[in-house]
Amino acid sequence: MTAFRDSVETMIPALRRYARALARDADIADDLVQDTLVRALRSERLFLGGDIRSWLYTILTNLNKNRRRSLARRPQFMPLLDNNPDASGTEAEGRDIARALSTLVEEQRSVLLLVMLEGLSYREVADIQGVPIGTVMSRLARARAHVKASLEGERPALRRVK
Amino acid sequence: MTEPQIPVTEDELHAYVDNELPAERRGDVEAWLAAHPDDAARVQSWRAMADALHARYDSVLDEAVPKRLEIERLVRQPRKWIYGAVAAALAAFIVGGGAGWVARGVIGSPSTFQNFTVDALDAHRLYVVELRHPVEVEASERDHLISWLSKRCGYDVKAPELEVTGLKLVGGRLLPGPEGPAAFLMYESPTGQRFTLYASRADMKTTHMHYASSNGDGAMFWANGSVGYVFSGAVDKERLNQIAHLVYDQTEIAGG
Numbered sequence: 001m002t003a004f005r006d007s008v009e010t011m012i013p014a015l016r017r018y019a020r021a022l023a024r025d026a027d028i029a030d031d032l033v034q035d036t037l038v039r040a041l042r043s044e045r046l047f048l049g050g051d052i053r054s055w056l057y058t059i060l061t062n063l064n065k066n067r068r069r070s071l072a073r074r075p076q077f078m079p080l081l082d083n084n085p086d087a088s089g090t091e092a093e094g095r096d097i098a099r100a101l102s103t104l105v106e107e108q109r110s111v112l113l114l115v116m117l118e119g120l121s122y123r124e125v126a127d128i129q130g131v132p133i134g135t136v137m138s139r140l141a142r143a144r145a146h147v148k149a150s151l152e153g154e155r156p157a158l159r160r161v162k
Numbered sequence: 163m164t165e166p167q168i169p170v171t172e173d174e175l176h177a178y179v180d181n182e183l184p185a186e187r188r189g190d191v192e193a194w195l196a197a198h199p200d201d202a203a204r205v206q207s208w209r210a211m212a213d214a215l216h217a218r219y220d221s222v223l224d225e226a227v228p229k230r231l232e233i234e235r236l237v238r239q240p241r242k243w244i245y246g247a248v249a250a251a252l253a254a255f256i257v258g259g260g261a262g263w264v265a266r267g268v269i270g271s272p273s274t275f276q277n278f279t280v281d282a283l284d285a286h287r288l289y290v291v292e293l294r295h296p297v298e299v300e301a302s303e304r305d306h307l308i309s310w311l312s313k314r315c316g317y318d319v320k321a322p323e324l325e326v327t328g329l330k331l332v333g334g335r336l337l338p339g340p341e342g343p344a345a346f347l348m349y350e351s352p353t354g355q356r357f358t359l360y361a362s363r364a365d366m367k368t369t370h371m372h373y374a375s376s377n378g379d380g381a382m383f384w385a386n387g388s389v390g391y392v393f394s395g396a397v398d399k400e401r402l403n404q405i406a407h408l409v410y411d412q413t414e415i416a417g418g
Contacts, residue, residue, distance in 0.1 A: 009233045016231075017222040021215070030228055035295075037236055038288065045338040066295055097214040115180055116212045117219060122182055137173050144176070148207050151214075 004044050007052045008037065014118060015060055021113050022064055024102055032067070036060040057118070058128045061110050100150035108143035111136055170194040175201060179208050278340050279374065279383050282360035282392030285337055285346055287379065290356040290396075297333030297348055307334050311345040316363055317389055319345045322412035327405050328352055340364060357395035359409060364390040371406060373399055382406035386414055 015036060019029035036059045040052075101109055107129060114120045114128065115136075122140075126133045170191050177183040178191045195202040229235060289296050299307040304321060311319040314336050321331055329349040337344045339362030349357045366385035374381050380402045381394040391413065393406040 005233050005237065012227050012231055012233075013223045013225075016225070016227070017219050020222050021219045030231060034231055034236075037231060037233070041233070041237055042285075042288070043338065063295070097211070097218050113215070116208075117215045122177075122180070137176060140180075141172060141176055144208055144211065147211055148204075151211070 002044070004052070005041070008040055008056065011053055011056050012037070015056060018057065018113055018118055019060060019064070021098075021101060021117060022060075022109060023067075024098060028067075032060055032063055035063050039063075051124075054120070054124050054128060057114060057120070057124075061114075061128055064110075065106060096151055097147075100147045103150055104143055104146055108139045108146070111139040112143040112147065115140055170201070175205055176208075179205055179212075278362070278364050278366070278390050279381060279392050281337075281340055281344070282358075282383070283374075283379065283381055283394055285344075285360055286358045286381070286392075286394035289335075289346070289348065290358065296356070298335035300333040301331040303333075304331065311336060314343045315345050315361075316342065319361070320413050321347055322359070322409045324349055324357075324405060324408055327408065329357060329405065332356070355396065357393065357405065360392045360394070361389055361413070363388055366390050371403070371410065373403070375399070384410065386410070389413075 012033065015033045016029065019032045019036075020026060023029045023032060036056060039059050040056060101112070104112065110129065111125055114125045115122070120128070122133050122136050126136045129136065168190070174183060174187065174191055178188065183191060195205060299310065301307070308319055308321055311334060321334070324331075328351050330351075332348040332350045334345060334347040337346045337360070339360075341364050342362060344360055344362035347359045349359070351357075364385070366388070369385045371382050371384040374383070379394060379396050380399060381392050382402055383390070383392040384406075385391070391409070393402070393409050395402055395405070
């Protein structure tokens, strides 16, 4: 196994997490990861060095954008139940955050997840989305406001424990 | 708690939570939050949001990676059968032709020829099953596609007209070839059967067409000048041969 393939392999769990949150459906998420890996491996000889992690997130983000574009004219199906109920106990909260994410526009969801879940810097996210840092920050601010409102709006009666 | 001199902006609150704030400004923001409960509550809600995201999705990290995502599988599996098929075809060609050394001279080293065809069939198998993004540039941008591929591949790439056999160009993409970039074009029949043409500069002398098949996929391969071609599709040899000759005629006229 080459160092390149090792680096790609190390990223698979994180890519799956990002894809799961991005696409909601576990099978679609793994499709995205598979396509990302196939592309990355096909391009091994074209990869000229640099940050493999950012590069993989970029491929996945773009593939998801394409997927959503091709789905745009079809009816949207929402799963009745999450395929993967949260194992850590706070199921209701998990479903709420997933539902709140699904109401975000694509690029805001991507920014929110890359920063808050995957821990990427503003600079890295700007490169991944091909936009200035200022755009990343305004997308992030709008995404946070939207998710906050969505969480509060859906469960006004429940107390947030933190 | 004293009010900081410069008011804290919304952007700074986000940067503070995301550890993107310059260290010298952190103290100011913390003082600001102590004096502004509304902002402090918002910052707290963003942290809770991050916790909720991790609580919901971190379990994915601990899941076993599905077999279909294993690197070894993605890298090796499509190649195994192809190596077998191409090696068998080459052996048949070399032995059957009864002129092994001549064949060697004609097509360059067998490994060049073999690698080339393996890469082509690999690409064929990979992309014909792709529903969502079989090509990078679609046929609607044919002129752009051809000039882009020509520029990157370093020869005059042609997209043959195959309408007489019922095939329409879907589009194309750039792929890494054994010795440089390869042009990859996809065609589709009215019933959705897909054919691909893989072409790249390669150290091969002009040769006649040869045929290999395995698991229902067939490939015609030949070299013309310094460019090697592999035309692949899941049809019988006669049909593949008929279409491949159309490709051959049109790429030969192009002189590349």
